[in-house]
Amino acid sequence: MKADFTYDVVVIGAGHAGCEAAHAAARMGARTCLLTMDMGKIAQMSCNPAIGGIAKGQIAREVDALGGLMGIVTDAAAIQFKMLNRSKGPAMWSPRAQCDRMRYSAEMRRRLENTENLHLWQDEAAILKKLDDNFFALETVWGITFRARCVIITAGTFLNGLMHIGRRTVPGGRSADAMSKYLTFSLQTLGLKSARMKTGTPVRIDKRSVRFDELAADVGEEDAHRFSFIGEGRALPSLPCWTCNTTPEVHEVLRRGLPESPLYNGQIQATGPRYCPSIETKIVTFPDRDTHPLFLEPEGVDTNEMYLNGFSSSLPFDVQLEALRKIPAFRDVSLYRPGYAIEYDYFDPTQLRHTLEVKTIDGLFLAGQVNGTTGYEEAAGQGIVAGINAALKCAGSAPFTLQRDEAYIGVLIDDLVTKGVDEPYRMFTSRAEYRILLRQDNADVRLTPYAELHGTATAERISRFHTKARFYREIMEFSHRTTLKPQSVNPYLARIGSVPLSHGTKITDLVSRPEVKLDDLLVASGVFRDLLPAEAGLRAEVLEAAEVEMKYSGYILRERELAEKMKRLEAIRIRGHFDYSALSQLSTEARQKLSAIDPETLAQASRIPGVSPSDISVLLVLMGR
Numbered sequence: 001m002k003a004d005f006t007y008d009v010v011v012i013g014a015g016h017a018g019c020e021a022a023h024a025a026a027r028m029g030a031r032t033c034l035l036t037m038d039m040g041k042i043a044q045m046s047c048n049p050a051i052g053g054i055a056k057g058q059i060a061r062e063v064d065a066l067g068g069l070m071g072i073v074t075d076a077a078a079i080q081f082k083m084l085n086r087s088k089g090p091a092m093w094s095p096r097a098q099c100d101r102m103r104y105s106a107e108m109r110r111r112l113e114n115t116e117n118l119h120l121w122q123d124e125a126a127i128l129k130k131l132d133d134n135f136f137a138l139e140t141v142w143g144i145t146f147r148a149r150c151v152i153i154t155a156g157t158f159l160n161g162l163m164h165i166g167r168r169t170v171p172g173g174r175s176a177d178a179m180s181k182y183l184t185f186s187l188q189t190l191g192l193k194s195a196r197m198k199t200g201t202p203v204r205i206d207k208r209s210v211r212f213d214e215l216a217a218d219v220g221e222e223d224a225h226r227f228s229f230i231g232e233g234r235a236l237p238s239l240p241c242w243t244c245n246t247t248p249e250v251h252e253v254l255r256r257g258l259p260e261s262p263l264y265n266g267q268i269q270a271t272g273p274r275y276c277p278s279i280e281t282k283i284v285t286f287p288d289r290d291t292h293p294l295f296l297e298p299e300g301v302d303t304n305e306m307y308l309n310g311f312s313s314s315l316p317f318d319v320q321l322e323a324l325r326k327i328p329a330f331r332d333v334s335l336y337r338p339g340y341a342i343e344y345d346y347f348d349p350t351q352l353r354h355t356l357e358v359k360t361i362d363g364l365f366l367a368g369q370v371n372g373t374t375g376y377e378e379a380a381g382q383g384i385v386a387g388i389n390a391a392l393k394c395a396g397s398a399p400f401t402l403q404r405d406e407a408y409i410g411v412l413i414d415d416l417v418t419k420g421v422d423e424p425y426r427m428f429t430s431r432a433e434y435r436i437l438l439r440q441d442n443a444d445v446r447l448t449p450y451a452e453l454h455g456t457a458t459a460e461r462i463s464r465f466h467t468k469a470r471f472y473r474e475i476m477e478f479s480h481r482t483t484l485k486p487q488s489v490n491p492y493l494a495r496i497g498s499v500p501l502s503h504g505t506k507i508t509d510l511v512s513r514p515e516v517k518l519d520d521l522l523v524a525s526g527v528f529r530d531l532l533p534a535e536a537g538l539r540a541e542v543l544e545a546a547e548v549e550m551k552y553s554g555y556i557l558r559e560r561e562l563a564e565k566m567k568r569l570e571a572i573r574i575r576g577h578f579d580y581s582a583l584s585q586l587s588t589e590a591r592q593k594l595s596a597i598d599p600e601t602l603a604q605a606s607r608i609p610g611v612s613p614s615d616i617s618v619l620l621v622l623m624g625r
């Protein structure tokens with residue numbers, strides 16, 4: 001009997017982008033296949049086993065709010081949780097979890113294997129062709145041909161991957177993984193432009209060889225916070241991370257090794273992530289600094305392997321080891337794996353629409369590191385958008401895009417398709433103009449309605465979302481109309497050093513004081529306890545959301561007004577309206593850039609580097625005509 005390899009959607013690559021893409025498409029009812037080179041390495045964390053961090057944590061929460069798996073799997077695999085930037089305003093709060101690398105991968109695989117409409121297949125995709133009947137034919141190295149309406153490519157760092165340690169190079173998609181040999185050529189044949197980027201990773205250390213008394217412990221938080229808006233919460237015990245610093249002796253060894261560094265001897269030409277530099281780049285870029293911080297992080301509960309964050313290197317292995325052994329905690333260190341760098345192909349993301357579909361190839365989507373980004377969260381955010389759009393396309397429905405004021409994922413994709421990339425793109429809060437709107441606490445309010453609409457959310461997520469919304473509404477209404485008397489709150493205010501009340505004051509006004517915590521105020525004054533959910537995680541979420549709204553309502557309102565103004569430009573659709581090359585009123589640069597990007601809206605046109613406000617005025621006038 002012949003097996004049937006016809007699908008609505010085929011996703012190539014089960015990394016962080018591919019898993020979310022395949023899961024979303026399948027949940028929406030598309031018959032989906034996730035085709036990947038090694039099923040033992042699904043959602044493998046190629047570098048640091050951690051999810052989240054500044055701005056990345058917001059993206060992970062957004063993926064979760066959209067019905068994705070990253071948050072749920074992170075909660076199942078987390079071995080340390082922290083809310084970063086707590087000392088700053090809530091726009092900057094960013095969750096981060098250290099994860100058990102193997103548990104993360106196993107949990108993701110378990111969930112994907114149990115997703116309806118989703119089939120997994122281990123193989124290497126080689127040749128992609130568009131057939132006349134609007135189907136793609138995708139041939140694998142084992143000679144199997146898939147037919148699919150939509151194909152999503154999420155091949156990460158694997159396309160013609162070349163790894164470097166010193167002068168030695170080994171082809172591979174990442175350590176111990178074969179590279180993907182044929183796909184770039186096949187996509188180039190379809191007309192896509194590719195280029196090269198590079199990234200790197202540090203050594204992995206055997207815990208038993210570390211002198212922990214020379215390190216400072218860095219412990220996580222034990223509160224009710226978690227990554228997912230649903231789910232069972234964190235399952236694994238919390239483990240400490242550890243910190244120390246490099247020394248001038250370490251730098252001396254590294255400096256001596258520089259002539260053998262592929263980054264400095266001309267062997268690697270591609271650009272790497274500026275904000276994740278190797279240790280050798282740090283000592284070259286900051287010659288006056290004689291110390292850099294290092295973080296020793298556990299890789300899981302069942303392993304002695306530890307990750308040395310901050311020590312990414314592609315120097316020869318003996319240089320890496322000699323340098324490390326100059327650090328007191330690593331005097332007798334024994335390593336499991338060396339650090340290395342990798343060069344790989346990516347595709348210029350300005351070739352894509354906001355849906356992540358290739359402008360010139362109907363039904364072909366690209367997501368993740370292949371679009372010039374770096375990071376698991378950036379990959380997952382693109383993956384879920386590509387997956388939703390592929391499923392919508394198969395169903396003949398309107399596409400799904402996110403605006404810059406709706407999600408960091410919207411900012412990410414708009415930046416990619418509008419500005420392109422010349423170095424690996426990672427997300428920062430500074431890339432978003434509406435940071436106070438795009439908080440980690442309100443990702444569900446912003447995005448779960450889309451998950452409900454498109455069918456990516458489970459019944460549990462929808463029910464929990466509406467329950468939370470009801471409690472939130474009730475608390476907000478109650479806080480706006482309830483006045484607390486001085487005698488009920490003054491003891492609490494005195495305890496926290498806040499000015500006592502001389503007359504009754506509304507709860508919302510009290511909470512707007514920076515030092516007043518809504519939860520503590522409730523306990524102290526004994527009011528509206530019944531309005532809170534019993535479940536600890538949900539209760540914490542409701543209180544956090546309400547408190548942020550009360551404390552920052554002025555800022556939130558101002559950003560919302562700015563976003564609304566910008567929406568007017570976003571509403572002016574210009575794709576297909578102009579032959580830019582014929583508009584002599586525009587600057588030459590604007591003509592070239594507008595022709596290349598072919599922006600969807602006037603607002604997108606205004607964000608293209610090289611397109612000035614006067615070029616936008618010209619387009620506005622022409623639109624008026």
Ligand SMILES: Cc1cc2nc3c(=O)[nH]c(=O)nc-3n(C[C@H](O)[C@H](O)[C@H](O)COP(=O)(O)OP(=O)(O)OC[C@H]3O[C@@H](n4cnc5c(N)ncnc54)[C@H](O)[C@@H]3O)c2cc1C
Nearest residue numbers: 013015016017037046047125156157158180368369375379
């Ligand atoms: C050495 C190294 C260091 C890194 N350092 C950092 C860092 O410091 N900071 C950071 O943020 N990120 C870092 N990253 C990047 C991070 O791992 C990626 O951003 C993230 O994994 C991208 O996710 P993805 O889903 O796009 O691709 P990946 O996670 O790379 O997954 C790609 C998947 O596609 C599969 N695949 C590829 N080609 C084919 C094919 N032809 N057929 C079938 N399957 C295929 C692979 O088997 C794999 O499962 C590093 C990566 C590497 C390799």
